[in-house]
Amino acid sequence: MPHRNAPLTETGRLRLARCVVEEGWPLCRAAERFQVSATTAQRWAGRYRELGERGMSDHSCKPHRSPCRSPARTERRIIKVRVLRRWGPARIAYLLGLNPATVHRVLTRYGLARLARLDRATGRVIRRYEHAAPGDLVHIDIKKLGNIPDGGGHKALGRQAGRKNRAKAGMSFLHNAVDDHSRLAYSEILTDEKKETALAFWKRAHAYFTSCGITVQRVLTDNGACYRSNLWRNSPAAQGISHKRTRPYRPQTNGKVERFNRTLLDEWAYAKTYRTETERREAFPDWLHTYNHHRGHTALKGQPPASRVPNLTGQYT
Template sequence: MIHRNAPLTPTGRLRLARCVVDDGWPLRRAAERFQVSHTTAARWAGRYRLHGHAGMEDRASSPRHQPRRTPATVEEQVIRLRREHRIGPLRLAARAGVAASTAHRILKRHGLPPLAAVDRATGEPVRRYERARPGELVHIDVKKLGRIPDGGGHKVLGRPAGRKNRTSTGYAYLHTALDDHSRLAYTEDLPDEKAATCAAFLTRATTWFAQRGITVERVLTDNAWAYTKNTWRQTCRDLGIQPRWTRPWRPQTNGKVERFHRTLLDEWAYHQPYTSDAERQQAFPDWLDWYNYHRPHTGIRGNTPASRVTNLSDQHS
């Protein structure tokens, strides 16, 4: 790779070499003309004589002979173990009898990505996508969350007292619609995840997005019972929305809303101890507002979701 202060590019090297080899310039004259040393001019002229135009490209900096390099059989074993078991350098090192740093270099040398960048089910690199405009695709999913009894749970009272205070408080069903392009999110706490409840949520979510200048064109859900019934399909038709479903046993396809729910749990639901479910619910609108309008999102290069919707961030107060 050419460094930023290199005086010659491959094109400049070719011009220098042709001046010396084809036009008969003295090496010192060519070196002075191209502002390089006599040795550098001689190197490129010599490589032009031997290899022609192809000799002007950079060569690999690795040595031709590496007597201490890891044997090929060991490298093959590391690659085979990685593909069969999908484990990282530390565990590969223990099985192959090499250092963890050696296992890491072998993986890097063969172009194998980190485990975080591959699908654990197939071992293939994760194919990430993003729709071109807001509303082109909205991800929808439900997160089931246990409600907090009055007085607090184990995080407030400790394990023994928390078990004594445990009552049949039921569950909160957090329905979320998240725009694929902007990551703008709309969430409601509903009593169940039945077909009628999901369909009504879609209607309200579509209205909420429309108020922010986003027309929902498609929705993507998993294959839960509520999303496969005629109630859901008919609601989509009435709203002019195309329903889409993920492949069975492939939650990664709907990964954006899955990741939002993880953020929601970390930064709101479990962020601090709450003494009641009402207290936690009271804190949710402020958190969602912060997420949509103020929180830098690493998935969109540190921008806020609202900044990717035309004029939305300017209208927010």
């Protein structure tokens, strides 16, 4: 396709070529008439003599010969290492004694996806999905987090002093529920991951989603002991909610809540130096509100989860 400021479209090229070839116009006169250079007029006239009207379309810029292109055997070796070992261009280049730029061009030429887009376990391109409506699927997970000892941890005191206090601090368990469609999150900091605790959390999370106008249809959890218990499994069923579990050793299946866990750690838990665990916990509700109502989400085209929830503010009854 010609660019937007091109003086000649395919129709204009054909008119120019016919003026030169069929009507005998001099190249200079045709070039002046169609406001192009004489060289351009000569090119289109030549293509018209050789190919006729079909010669007026744009040709590929790909060269007929590429004498500096890597040999086919080298390209096959690059592809083989990439498929079998799932290495990046730099490591492949070091192994084969090539320039990383050369390896990158070969991988690009054959359409091999970036490593960030591959499932490391299978080597296949990650298939991303999103359910059509809020409540179609809710991801649930538990994230263990070490408590901050009084006086601060290693960020405040340094590695050596922080290590002495760490053993006395204990652990917290963040129970998280994330709606697949809207990414709306409900989270609590609890003391353990027992089945009774997990069930009580889910009841509160379900009530929260219901208050936002979300009717939960399915929940997805990992294979933790609390989620395999009859107590937890029967509760969603009694509410008419289907419970699914991920395949063993496949946390990618529960990827949306796993990504929420990482965001939570980066932007709240480790975002600043806290002096006490109480100080960090006091900051959590404000952070969670910001995440749901104000923080732009890349999967939502820069909009917060609240933009996809029908009744998050409770204005409808």
